[in-house]
Amino acid sequence: MARFLTPKALRTLLPALSLAALLAAIFYLQPRTMSYFGLNLLLNLAVPIALATIAQMFILCVNDLDLSLGAFVSLTACITATWLNDTPLLGVLALAACVVAYGALGALIHLRNLPSIVVTLGMSFVWTGIAVLILPTPGGSAPEWIRTLMTLKPSLVPFPIIASVVIALVVHIGLMRSAAGTVLRGAGGNPKSVERAGWSLLRVKVTMFSLAGLFGVFSGMALVGLTTSADANIALRYTLLSIAGGILGGGEFVGGRVSPVGAVIGAITLALAGSFLSFLRLNPDWQIGAQGAILILVLALRLLVSSRERRI
Amino acid sequence: MQSAAPLVKMSGVEKNFGAARALTGVDFEVNRGSCVGLVGHNGAGKSTLMNVLSGVILPDEGEVQIGGVLLDNGYDPAGAARHGVRSVFQELSLCPNLTVAENLRISHPSIKGIGWRKAARKVILDELDRIFPGHGISPDTEVSSLSIARRQMVEIARAFSSVTSKIELVILDEPTSSLDQNSAAQLVDFVRQFVGKGGSVILISHLLGEILDASDKIVVMRDGRSVAVDEARNFDRARLVRDMGDVLAENSEFGARSGAKREGPPVVTGPAEDEHQLVLYPGEIVGFAGLSGHGQTEMLVRIFEAAQGARGPIVATDRAAFVAGDRQTDGIFPLWSITQNIFVSSLERLKKGLSFDFERAEREAQDWQSRLSVRTPDMGNNILSLSGGNQQKALFARALGSDAGIVLMDDPMRGVDVGTKQEVYEILAEEAANGRALIWYTTETDELKHCDRVYVFREGKIVAELSGDALNEANILGASFEKEDA
Numbered sequence: 001m002a003r004f005l006t007p008k009a010l011r012t013l014l015p016a017l018s019l020a021a022l023l024a025a026i027f028y029l030q031p032r033t034m035s036y037f038g039l040n041l042l043l044n045l046a047v048p049i050a051l052a053t054i055a056q057m058f059i060l061c062v063n064d065l066d067l068s069l070g071a072f073v074s075l076t077a078c079i080t081a082t083w084l085n086d087t088p089l090l091g092v093l094a095l096a097a098c099v100v101a102y103g104a105l106g107a108l109i110h111l112r113n114l115p116s117i118v119v120t121l122g123m124s125f126v127w128t129g130i131a132v133l134i135l136p137t138p139g140g141s142a143p144e145w146i147r148t149l150m151t152l153k154p155s156l157v158p159f160p161i162i163a164s165v166v167i168a169l170v171v172h173i174g175l176m177r178s179a180a181g182t183v184l185r186g187a188g189g190n191p192k193s194v195e196r197a198g199w200s201l202l203r204v205k206v207t208m209f210s211l212a213g214l215f216g217v218f219s220g221m222a223l224v225g226l227t228t229s230a231d232a233n234i235a236l237r238y239t240l241l242s243i244a245g246g247i248l249g250g251g252e253f254v255g256g257r258v259s260p261v262g263a264v265i266g267a268i269t270l271a272l273a274g275s276f277l278s279f280l281r282l283n284p285d286w287q288i289g290a291q292g293a294i295l296i297l298v299l300a301l302r303l304l305v306s307s308r309e310r311r312i
Numbered sequence: 313m314q315s316a317a318p319l320v321k322m323s324g325v326e327k328n329f330g331a332a333r334a335l336t337g338v339d340f341e342v343n344r345g346s347c348v349g350l351v352g353h354n355g356a357g358k359s360t361l362m363n364v365l366s367g368v369i370l371p372d373e374g375e376v377q378i379g380g381v382l383l384d385n386g387y388d389p390a391g392a393a394r395h396g397v398r399s400v401f402q403e404l405s406l407c408p409n410l411t412v413a414e415n416l417r418i419s420h421p422s423i424k425g426i427g428w429r430k431a432a433r434k435v436i437l438d439e440l441d442r443i444f445p446g447h448g449i450s451p452d453t454e455v456s457s458l459s460i461a462r463r464q465m466v467e468i469a470r471a472f473s474s475v476t477s478k479i480e481l482v483i484l485d486e487p488t489s490s491l492d493q494n495s496a497a498q499l500v501d502f503v504r505q506f507v508g509k510g511g512s513v514i515l516i517s518h519l520l521g522e523i524l525d526a527s528d529k530i531v532v533m534r535d536g537r538s539v540a541v542d543e544a545r546n547f548d549r550a551r552l553v554r555d556m557g558d559v560l561a562e563n564s565e566f567g568a569r570s571g572a573k574r575e576g577p578p579v580v581t582g583p584a585e586d587e588h589q590l591v592l593y594p595g596e597i598v599g600f601a602g603l604s605g606h607g608q609t610e611m612l613v614r615i616f617e618a619a620q621g622a623r624g625p626i627v628a629t630d631r632a633a634f635v636a637g638d639r640q641t642d643g644i645f646p647l648w649s650i651t652q653n654i655f656v657s658s659l660e661r662l663k664k665g666l667s668f669d670f671e672r673a674e675r676e677a678q679d680w681q682s683r684l685s686v687r688t689p690d691m692g693n694n695i696l697s698l699s700g701g702n703q704q705k706a707l708f709a710r711a712l713g714s715d716a717g718i719v720l721m722d723d724p725m726r727g728v729d730v731g732t733k734q735e736v737y738e739i740l741a742e743e744a745a746n747g748r749a750l751i752w753y754t755t756e757t758d759e760l761k762h763c764d765r766v767y768v769f770r771e772g773k774i775v776a777e778l779s780g781d782a783l784n785e786a787n788i789l790g791a792s793f794e795k796e797d798a
Contacts, residue, residue, distance in 0.1 A: 177429070179417055179423065179424040179425070179428045179429075180424075182410060182414045182417050182418065183417070183418060185407075185409060185410060185414075186407040186409075186410050186414070186415070186418045188409065189407035189408050189409035189410060190405065190406065190407040190408065192405070193405035193406065193407060193418070194407065194418055195389075196368075196389045196405065197389075197390075197393075197418050197419045197421075198389070198390035198393060198421070199418075199421075255408065255409050256407070256409040256410075257409045
């Protein structure tokens with residue numbers, strides 16, 4: 001028993017255990033959620049959050065922080081609900097330009113050695129500004145194919161669960177298992193030694209920021225697929241949710257220590273925390289605070305585990 | 313093997329860092345199939361020379377040839393790797409967030425495609441088994457959870473491992489500093505095997521026994537020059553220590569200060585069970601010597617903490633002030649004026665009612681300016697307007713201007729010009745005469761001439777206390793390099 005429950009294993013399992021505990025509590029409070037339809041409803045909005053969390057995780061992996069992600073997802077949601085629906089070619093081009101812009105930001109941050117927090121904080125106003133220009137009032141409509149995809153009803157397992165598993169696995173294989181992903185993570189752990197071994201840190205940064213942009217675009221598209229319309233502020237809270245989700249899932253702010261599976265689990269946990277508090281009939285005014293309390297609780301647990309690890 | 317052209321040929325290599333001359337025309341050769349031991353005291357230029365060879369820094373003058381190919385300005389670490397030069401540096405260069413096998417992949421781009429993990433695992437495990445039989449390291453362990461010794465083993469094994477790239481020369485800079493004796497002996501055996509198969513190794517170590525065992529040829533460096541090059545069998549411990557030291561240095565100046573009177577109780581006392589107990593009396597200047605990174609700075613910090621009231625084996629009965637050696641990171645407040653930088657540790661003393669006595673601070677700043685001859689038109693100028701040496705004077709003024717009875721100096725003269733040094737030496741002597749107790753960690757043996765007593769550190773412990781006639785360069789070097797069996 002003691003052999004399997006090493007602090008390291010505990011730390012890896014902590015995100016999954018927190019999610020399981022939260023799910024158990026929800027099922028206990030509201031047994032009707034324990035059905036195909038119930039789970040679908042509970043987890044639907046977790047998919048765009050999971051995608052945004054993965055995007056943030058790429059940035060965290062190279063020791064940066066993205067404070068513009070929520071504004072960026074809002075912008076891509078606006079593009080999806082307008083141009084991508086009305087003139088698909090223009091929409092695709094605009095979304096591709098968003099990804100390229102993210103990569104360019106990565107290059108700028110690396111070449112000028114700027115603090116990513118400042119650059120992305122500034123860019124968040126740019127993204128929101130463009131979003132307001134594209135969609136001044138809430139509206140637009142989701143392209144039919146995205147709507148169909150997001151409301152799929154596969155037999156047996158609800159779509160959000162399948163989607164989450166696919167997202168987690170694809171990124172896990174790409175970043176954690178592949179040879180190229182190893183270099184990307186190594187650049188977060190010890191950039192100097194990676195550079196000495198002959199890899200270009202500029203390429204690493206651009207790759208990571210572009211990937212973050214790509215997943216930010218996916219997140220905006222998924223969000224519109226669920227809500228069927230967009231507005232310029234639709235996803236502003238994703239900035240903090242994605243950071244919290246990434247950290248909750250076992251990631252760390254520095255050192256290239258990230259986990260895609262954990263990030264997806266962390267995102268789902270945060271999405272569920274809201275429902276859990278509603279089932280508790282907690283006054284909505286208190287919900288944000290209570291969500292924060294859950295976050296602090298889980299992080300405190302992790303700190304406890306790691307301090308035990310250090311003692312051993 | 314002497315007939316073949318040398319693998320590495322460096323001639324007339326010079327490198328200056330600002331005013332400091334790190335290398336002054338070094339000639340250095342490594343033959344194929346041989347191990348060259350490189351020894352020298354702190355700042356002798358060993359690491360700089362190796363950084364030039366591995367492409368990390370470019371020399372100001374001189375040329376480097378590897379395998380008969382002249383390396384021009386475009387030479388960089390990747391270029392070094394193409395020429396088959398690998399390095400294991402003192403600072404660990406593994407990625408702590410990756411596993412052992414993943415770290416191998418970072419330095420071997422040719423490991424890729426499906427099944428790369430299996431291949432990497434096998435390469436690193438084979439190499440570890442070859443160098444350190446019985447190492448007990450799993451290739452799937454994350455590096456951060458390995459002990460320092462095991463990390464060092466992985467790093468060494470990674471440097472010696474070969475996939476498709478060629479490997480001609482491995483530079484080992486203090487490779488055994490955290491290995492136990494058994495692993496260190498395994499490494500020496502392996503180096504001999506590797507050399508026997510035609511590879512070349514450059515070995516830097518402070519364990520002279522290891523150098524004598526492993527090397528074919530030994531190069532002794534001092535003050536940025538190579539001062540002795542000879543077959544290893546012509547060297548012994550005594551000759552190495554003699555060659556490293558400045559034989560002709562005016563040893564007479566040593567101990568010029570010693571014999572200071574000890575009055576009253578000591579202000580700092582170390583743990584009594586230590587072989588050489590640390591004590592410091594008012595009016596004394598005590599030097600900390602030894603190779604850099606052997607626990608001197610840690611000891612200063614512990615004394616400082618004790619002076620602030622931390623409980624521990626060290627007892628300090630007076631307040632302490634710290635003079636940082638690394639000005640840029642530990643010392644100055646870059647946005648503040650010179651005056652503000654000096655008085656940041658005297659805020660309590662210069663209080664006037666609820667506010668700060670700016671006039672008095674200004675007056676005292678003028679005094680310090682004339683006493684230390686800080687070269688500036690106005691002490692209200694930004695600290696960065698001063699040259700490095702004058703910034704350091706401001707830091708001295710900060711420590712000496714406080715009411716602390718103990719002054720701790722952490723290699724404070726790094727990058728300071730000779731004139732400034734002489735001025736500061738005099739001030740320090742004055743302060744000691746006024747009853748202050750000073751501890752001075754320095755990497756420059758010459759500066760120890762200004763101390764009453766010297767503690768020599770090795771591997772985190774005090775291994776010798778020298779004073780009076782015993783305080784000379786030979787004894788300091790001897791104690792710094794002593795080997796376990798000596």
